[in-house]
Amino acid sequence: MRIPNELVQQIQQAADVLDVVGDYVSLKKRGSNWIACCPFHNEKTPSFAVSPAKGIYKCFGCGKSGDPVKFVMDIEGVSFAEALRHLARKYNIEIPEVEYTPEETQRQNEIDSLYIALNFAKDFFKQQLQTPDGQAIGLSYFKERDLRDGTIDAFDLGYSSSAWDAFTKEALSKHYNLDILQKAGLTIVNDKGRQYDRFRDRVIFPIHNLSGRVIAFGARIMTNDKNQPKYLNSPETEVYHKSRILYGIYQAKNAIRQVDNCYLAEGYMDVISLHQAGIQNVVASSGTSLTKEQIQLISRFTKNVTMLYDGDAAGIKASIRGTDLVLEEGLNVKIVIFPDNDDPDSYVRKVGSVAFQEFVKNNSQDFITFKVKLYSKEIQNDPYRKSEVIKEMVASNVKIPDPIQRSVFRRQIAHLLDVDEQTLITEENFLIKKERVDYQKRTEKQQTPPPDSYPPESYHSFEDQLPEGVSFAPEETYAVETGSKVTDHSRSSMSYREEGVIRLILHYGDQVLEGTEDTVCDFVMRELEDIAFQTPLYQQVLDIFRSEWMNGRILKSEDFLRHPDPQIQDMTITMLTEKYTISDNWFNKFDIRVAHESDNLLEETYNQVLRLKQEVVRDKIAENFKAIQATKDINQQLQLLRVQKQYKEIERQIANILGNVIR
Known part of the structure; x- marks a missing residue:
């Protein structure tokens, strides 16, 4: 569908660059501009500037620049027309719908088609929750977890029946393209050409991107079939990259910015239950290992992360790598461990919102204290294991970009583990030097990074070659x-x-x-x-x-x-x-x-x-x-x-x- 030029201009005039960028990035005022760390590349020092007066943004690090429409195109990976539709929805500007011609349908961007198919699937699964089977199985499960109707609706929760192809049949009857359904990760076609639904007999957790569009699904099985995984997620698609998205980020982004802290949990229900309890600054990694891209996503809204772990020691140790990644990205990290047999979901339902937040406040630990307590029994009578833990601590500490923070935590390591601070400094220097050598090896064939600014003007004379009084400026x-x-x-x-x-x-x-x-x-x-x-x-x-x-x-x-x-x-x-x-x-x-x-x-x-x-x-x-x-x-x-x-x-x-x- 072509959007009329006058409507394009109306959308462009309505879109406030500060408002649009602020949906994705936490901005701070500096002079007449607003600044942030760039959402398009990894950086520790803000070089991304937004000028409300001029209606533009510019990153002096990677060079990305443009107006609100261009920002949405780049951040969401959508076409110009789809970016305009996004802004039209945001500013309640109606774009008249017209019938697609065969030629326009053919030219329609595949990504737009994926979004349409995924939104249809979201609506289908929500409707299935109201069927007799959906109410008896799916809705019953959510009610057992104490979820209210408003919460179920806010997260677009749904249900898929045990039928092999209920969704696919419905989608095809509505003229959705089978190829698009496959590419969206909704339908599977086996070697014999049989079509069947990816999600069957499961409660459905739609995964939204930052702008609120459904990009994928997570699903929990409702049977005790040991041959099936308990949780099943959508595969990677053109619009869904699991390493770059966090479950609940759309619902949480404003609260994260306001509270200036992000609770990082592990499961869908952790996010939903805390949200229902009024604790809305929470996201989850959706059962995947925490990634650098996910941490950078959080850093758009806050520099403070509180990681919420249940009391399972094995699971905690497996998640330590995530702590190091958060430190490496320059964020401040605290860790909270809940009592045995409790996770954020069960604990908040047990004690309520006020007691939950009080527990988090009183039991938040910095990463050093957390690791010392975690390994305390292992290192008590084992000097070899103690030395290994000390090295792990130093390896974590050296990832912190801020030298003052690094110094403070180094002293804490020395105090808690009874080790000489100078020894820690020596180990840190060794690791830093090793990393520098490794980096040089990786980049020796690459171009030298650009300077932060143009070199100062400098002219040198060539009097020995020129007649007296003659000079000129070389390039x-x-x-x-x-x-x-x-x-x-x-x-x-x-x-x-x-x-x-x-x-x-x-x-x-x-x-x-x-x-x-x-x-x-x-x-x-x-x-x-x-x-x-x-x-x-x-x-x-x-x-x-x-x-x-x-x-x-x-x-x-x-x-x-x-x-x-x-x-x-x-x-x-x-x-x-x-x-x-x-x-x-x-x-x-x-x-x-x-x-x-x-x-x-x-x-x-x-x-x-x-x-x-x-x-x-x-x-x-x-x-x-x-x-x-x-x-x-x-x-x-x-x-x-x-x-x-x-x-x-x-x-x-x-x-x-x-x-x-x-x-």
Whole structure:
């Protein structure tokens, strides 16, 4: 279905970038922008910036950027049309439904079809819960677990009958494509071509993504068939990657952000029972081992994790790896162990919400205390096992990125296990060095990571090769980010000056310069009338500005944010997003006002244009010097030297105005 252009514009105007991004990432205000750790790549220090005023986001680490629609496309992995539908639902904008033509159906994205099939399955399983069998078996099971109707509905719980193909028959009768049903993990076709349901005689737990769409199912068997697994999950699909999703994250994300803590449990019922008890900041790894991607998902909303384990010692030891992963991602982790024979589900139903939270508060342990208690009996009379445990502790501690936290926990290890702290430091250094060597081996054939920012301007003279008074600026090398890839290029100083001019007119093109009748764009277009930019992208943007300016219109940054050329879009977002902002504390606490370029736009515009002209002159000096070296004709050399002197005088005059030093 094609969405009318006027409706597209309505959705784009309604979508607030701070609101949309905030559904997925925990943002903190910094100056006029909001920042967070990027949801698109792993990082410890926030480099992801959102500008509400401009309606854009930009990651200075991986290069991802765009508007609210682009964010939904990237974070959900959906098409442009599906991202618009998502935002339309969020802002209650109705998109009229029309009949699909065969051609439109054929072009429909497969991922969209998977979502539709999975949503149909969710509705089917919910309806089955109301059938006689569903009420007698499925609903009875949920009621035995003390679940209320509102909770069952909030998590879209359902039931699948024992019939071999009840769901598949119903789906096919509704004209759902068998191939899509297979790819969604709902229907299995055996070697003989027989079709049957993946989920049979089970209660159903739909798994939602961050935006609330059903992407998979977990199912618990209702019989004592030892040949069948107790829990069965959907297979990996185009929309479901179990290592990247957590059960209950859709229902919990707002509570996690508000409480600034995430309870991490192990099972579906743990999440649902705690949610019903009013403890909504809880998710589960759905029976899979905790993964790095799942921890990064949590880190979008909080840096604090409380891991909830039942009293099964074997299960606890198997989960220790998850603790190390949380530490490695820079999160603060606490661990709670419930009494024997209890898990979060049974315990909250036994004692209630208030007592449950009191227990968690009083029994939360840091990972060091937790591990010491866990292994206390093993190491009591066994020095060899004790040394192994100490090494395990150090290996865990060294994963913590924060050196101060690492130091605090190191002292705690030394105290609890009666070991010299210097010995622990030596072991840590050994592990760090080993990791560094391993990393170098893995990356020795890869490119050098890009610097955080462009190198400072530096010009060195070649007086031993040039006539007296002649100098020029050589080219500089830099690393430029293009999307998520980094490519090395040779970039001249001229390119930086061109960038400065383009950035200026993108920000302030229509603003009138103080004491004049000219806008910034007027001044730039007239002053650079005869100058061609060397960087093709900047020349393209300048040409677009100039063409509209000559027709009496001054373009704004919004005109380039939605330009059909993605390279121009990305360049615009990069130039509009400030990587660093001045803290308000300079003024609020110390009464120190830090000037911004917009405070003296006339001087800034004048200087930007003058710096560009300075580079043009330097290029002329370099070209002229090459001509001097190339000719053998004395008269021609004298003529070129006179030209060189004129260029150098112009360069000197510009430098005096700008306050530069020319050697």
